[in-house]
Amino acid sequence: MTESTESLDYGIVSIDNFVASKQIRLFQSLKEHRFSGRLHFSSANQLEWMFFLYLGRIIYATGGRHPVRRWRRNLVYYLPQIALKLEEELDSLANTSLNKSDITWDYDLISFWVQQEKVSREQANNLIRAIIKEILFDITQNKTITYYLNPQKEISSTQLTMVDSEQQVVESWKIWQQWQQAGLESIEPDFAPKVTHPEKLKAKTSDKNYQVLMRLLDGKRPLRDLAVKKRTNIITLISSIRHYFRLGFVQLVAVPDIEVPILLRETSVPLRKTSASNQLQESTANTSSLMLFEEDHDSILDSILEDSEASDNSQKILIACVNNSPLISQIMKKVVNTAGYDFLGESEALIAVAVLLRRKPDIIFIDLEISGLTAYELCSQLRQLSCFTETPILLFSKNTGLLDRMKAKVAGFSEIFHKSMESQSILDVINKYTAV
Numbered sequence: 001m002t003e004s005t006e007s008l009d010y011g012i013v014s015i016d017n018f019v020a021s022k023q024i025r026l027f028q029s030l031k032e033h034r035f036s037g038r039l040h041f042s043s044a045n046q047l048e049w050m051f052f053l054y055l056g057r058i059i060y061a062t063g064g065r066h067p068v069r070r071w072r073r074n075l076v077y078y079l080p081q082i083a084l085k086l087e088e089e090l091d092s093l094a095n096t097s098l099n100k101s102d103i104t105w106d107y108d109l110i111s112f113w114v115q116q117e118k119v120s121r122e123q124a125n126n127l128i129r130a131i132i133k134e135i136l137f138d139i140t141q142n143k144t145i146t147y148y149l150n151p152q153k154e155i156s157s158t159q160l161t162m163v164d165s166e167q168q169v170v171e172s173w174k175i176w177q178q179w180q181q182a183g184l185e186s187i188e189p190d191f192a193p194k195v196t197h198p199e200k201l202k203a204k205t206s207d208k209n210y211q212v213l214m215r216l217l218d219g220k221r222p223l224r225d226l227a228v229k230k231r232t233n234i235i236t237l238i239s240s241i242r243h244y245f246r247l248g249f250v251q252l253v254a255v256p257d258i259e260v261p262i263l264l265r266e267t268s269v270p271l272r273k274t275s276a277s278n279q280l281q282e283s284t285a286n287t288s289s290l291m292l293f294e295e296d297h298d299s300i301l302d303s304i305l306e307d308s309e310a311s312d313n314s315q316k317i318l319i320a321c322v323n324n325s326p327l328i329s330q331i332m333k334k335v336v337n338t339a340g341y342d343f344l345g346e347s348e349a350l351i352a353v354a355v356l357l358r359r360k361p362d363i364i365f366i367d368l369e370i371s372g373l374t375a376y377e378l379c380s381q382l383r384q385l386s387c388f389t390e391t392p393i394l395l396f397s398k399n400t401g402l403l404d405r406m407k408a409k410v411a412g413f414s415e416i417f418h419k420s421m422e423s424q425s426i427l428d429v430i431n432k433y434t435a436v
Contacts, residue, residue: 008033010149018145020173023136026147027165031056037152043142049135052103057162060107061132065190066222068258070134071106073228078127079110079119080354081385089113102152111160120384125161132163136172141179141188182235189234191252193226193241194219201249217241219253231348317434318359320344322352322378323367323396332365335423341430349373353381360387363433365417368397368404376411383412392433 008029015022030039030053039051041063049063064070075083082089093112101108110127113119139145179185195201195217202210216226227234244250319336321329321343329345336343344359346352349372356364364382366375373381375395382388394417395408408416417429 008035008149010151012146012148014144014146016144018139018143020140020169023140023169023173024166027056027058027169030149031165035149035151038150039147040150041139041145041147043139043146044144045142047138047142049139051132051135052107054159054162058132058165058168059159059162060103060128061135062104062106064135064138065188065254066224066257067106069190069222069225070131072258073225074127074130074134076228076354077350078123078130079113080351080357082113082119083354084357089118107160114160120381121160123381123384128161129163129168132168133172133175136169137175137179138190140172140176141185178235182239184235184238187223187238187252189223190255192219192222192255193217193245193250194253195244195249196251197249200247201244204247204249213241213244217244217250220255222255223252228351231351316340316342317363318342318344318361319363319365319430320346320356320359320361321365321367321396322346322349322356322370323365324370325367328367332426335426336430338423339427339430349378352378353385356382357385357387362391363430364388364391364393365396366393366413368395368400376407379408379411379413394429 034055036054036056037052039053041049041051047064049061051061052059072083072086075086093109101111110119110124114121114124193216195214198214201213205213216229221229223234223238227237230237241250245252319332319341321332323329323345324347326347329347333343333345344355344361346355349370352373366378368375370378379393379395382391382393392414393412394415395404395413396417397404398418400408400416400418405416414433415429
């Protein structure tokens with residue numbers, strides 16, 4: 001039985017210090033009243049966010065300073081098979097009939113890729129949850145928030161996921177606490193660092209560091225995008241350049257969202273361009289549209305796929321290892337290179353799929369103790385890509401029990417390789433899969 005929503009306040013409500021407990025209380029109330037529709041948030045500095053809910057659970061969220069950048073950034077993490085050929089995917093939709101929801105263009109695209117089995121439902125769910133968590137962080141940082149409800153009986157005919165808000169709020173709040181503890185409360189992650197006194201910076205650092213800093217801190221890439229580019233945690237990134245902020249050599253500047261999406265209507269209306277600032281309003285007011293992107297010369301995708309080990313055109317067998325230990329990577333690299341093979345090491349599990357998809361190694365080792373994703377999740381994602389269906393993927397672990405072996409089999413691992421840093425044991429397992 002559907003409960004009445006008469007006790008919900010449909011007026012404009014203002015909340016000071018919108019902390020996790022208040023966020024949870026609001027979303028719990030919406031779940032208790034089985035609210036379906038849009039939840040609109042706005043901040044004192046005129047940022048706006050929109051949550052789409054069905055029976056009190058979150059389906060999707062968008063808005064803020066950089067909704068398009070956020071979406072593309074998370075594509076690289078969670079849908080790497082799409083991110084690597086995004087322009088091609090978008091071009092192919094020009095003559096495709098896309099099912100339109102009453103949510104947003106980006107949600108419609110994700111739904112389409114799931115329906116076409118180009119993306120797993122699990123990948124879509126992880127992407128959506130990451131977007132929600134990031135938006136909740138931004139709302140928390142703004143503290144004083146205004147919201148109102150816009151009820152809608154049929155919010156969407158297709159729900160990719162129905163997210164219970166409590167876990168997302170808690171995870172977002174933990175990140176916010178880390179942000180505060182690092183003394184970053186006043187720093188907005190969607191602002192870009194820019195060198196404002198290059199001559200003073202040059203006098204205080206080496207020529208090599210100066211060139212690197214001038215290239216990275218150009219005022220064009222927000223901190224979040226830079227963290228992705230450098231494959232590091234955003235707090236670690238800020239800590240590494242904070243000294244230059246204190247000296248006054250670097251300042252944070254506002255940057256626009258990715259510009260000039262193209263609005264493609266199902267009718268014969270000619271293509272026209274619309275500004276990023278209008279896209280949220282248009283896509284929710286009339287969802288018979290699909291946004292396609294022109295080439296973005298500041299592309300997040302291009303940045304994340306800049307590999308210090310540039311594409312290798314040699315015919316050598318490539319061995320990859322995904323793990324958190326620099327020592328293990330060094331040992332593996334020495335053994336592999338000495339045997340005449342090429343080596344690819346990756347420590348960030350969240351971007352490993354994109355890196356591996358680009359290099360297409362012949363054998364992949366995945367450490368059981370990686371962070372970000374579980375080893376089983378990473379293997380499962382790789383197995384969903386046609387180029388890795390037959391690739392030997394080995395679980396790299398000191399100790400495994402019966403449950404680990406069962407999980408490894410379900411995830412698609414070829415076998416479990418018990419950690420041994422002896423050169424011969426590493427070579428034996430490699431030779432097993434490379435022997436003609």
